[in-house]
Amino acid sequence: MKKLIVILCLLLSACAHNTAPVIPNWPTAPADLQQTAAELTPLEPDQRNLSDLLDNANNNYTQYYILKEKYEGWQNWYNTQQKIWQGLE
Amino acid sequence: MFELIVNHFLGNVPVWIFPFMAGAGFATFIIAGIAEHIEPVRIYALIARPISIIVMVVGVFLYGGAGVIAVQQAALQEAQNKVKMAEQAAADATKQLADNLASQEHLVKGRGYGVGQMIKQDRAVINADCKRINDQAWADYNRAVKNAGSVPVK
Numbered sequence: 001m002k003k004l005i006v007i008l009c010l011l012l013s014a015c016a017h018n019t020a021p022v023i024p025n026w027p028t029a030p031a032d033l034q035q036t037a038a039e040l041t042p043l044e045p046d047q048r049n050l051s052d053l054l055d056n057a058n059n060n061y062t063q064y065y066i067l068k069e070k071y072e073g074w075q076n077w078y079n080t081q082q083k084i085w086q087g088l089e
Numbered sequence: 090m091f092e093l094i095v096n097h098f099l100g101n102v103p104v105w106i107f108p109f110m111a112g113a114g115f116a117t118f119i120i121a122g123i124a125e126h127i128e129p130v131r132i133y134a135l136i137a138r139p140i141s142i143i144v145m146v147v148g149v150f151l152y153g154g155a156g157v158i159a160v161q162q163a164a165l166q167e168a169q170n171k172v173k174m175a176e177q178a179a180a181d182a183t184k185q186l187a188d189n190l191a192s193q194e195h196l197v198k199g200r201g202y203g204v205g206q207m208i209k210q211d212r213a214v215i216n217a218d219c220k221r222i223n224d225q226a227w228a229d230y231n232r233a234v235k236n237a238g239s240v241p242v243k
Contacts, residue, residue: 029183065197066197081182
């Protein structure tokens with residue numbers, strides 16, 4: 001009778017190894033962050049004034065600041081998603 | 090295959106059937122035990138006894154499986170809800186970041202444009218002392234822009 005009780009208890013754990021996986025979808029980063037970085041613009045051969053150089057430098061600096069925003073955007077996006085992802089564990 | 094059959098069985102048969110099977114098996118086992126001592130039905134009792142044990146064991150096994158599946162389904166539902174909330178949070182965060190990024194980019198371009206306008210206005214003053222930048226300065230500047238410098242060998 002004792003053996004029967006033990007066997008019945010074991011049987012009650014039937015199929016306990018079955019686990020259904022739940023896989024969250026990896027989010028897509030903002031489209032702006034996925035664009036290819038623009039190249040800096042050199043001076044054209046006919047641009048020989050100091051004002052041309054300043055203007056060109058200004059355009060390139062603007063380009064740098066846009067890329068800086070995108071770079072920080074990537075870091076921000078990754079850290080936020082990581083926090084959300086870790087909350088699932 | 091065995092697992093598939095059991096899962097199919099558990100998913101398609103009402104749960105109350107399993108304790109009923111186990112109870113019926115146990116009752117038959119007891120009745121057959123008594124009936125063994127009654128000569129006219131002894132032969133039936135001897136056959137019924139092992140069958141009743143099998144029915145009881147299968148009933149208990151499937152009842153246990155049904156319980157485990159119910160617990161797992163609850164856990165699965167909870168996990169799915171959690172994932173759904175996380176996906177929503179991730180999408181919201183992404184949208185907020187995209188909006189913020191677009192706004193920052195707009196500001197950066199605006200400020201760059203402002204500086205460009207200032208340079209245009211001050212063109213005469215800027216160029217007053219330096220009419221034409223020298224060729225070497227022009228070439229070095231472009232090297233810097235293209236990041237095409239090399240260490241000079243002395």
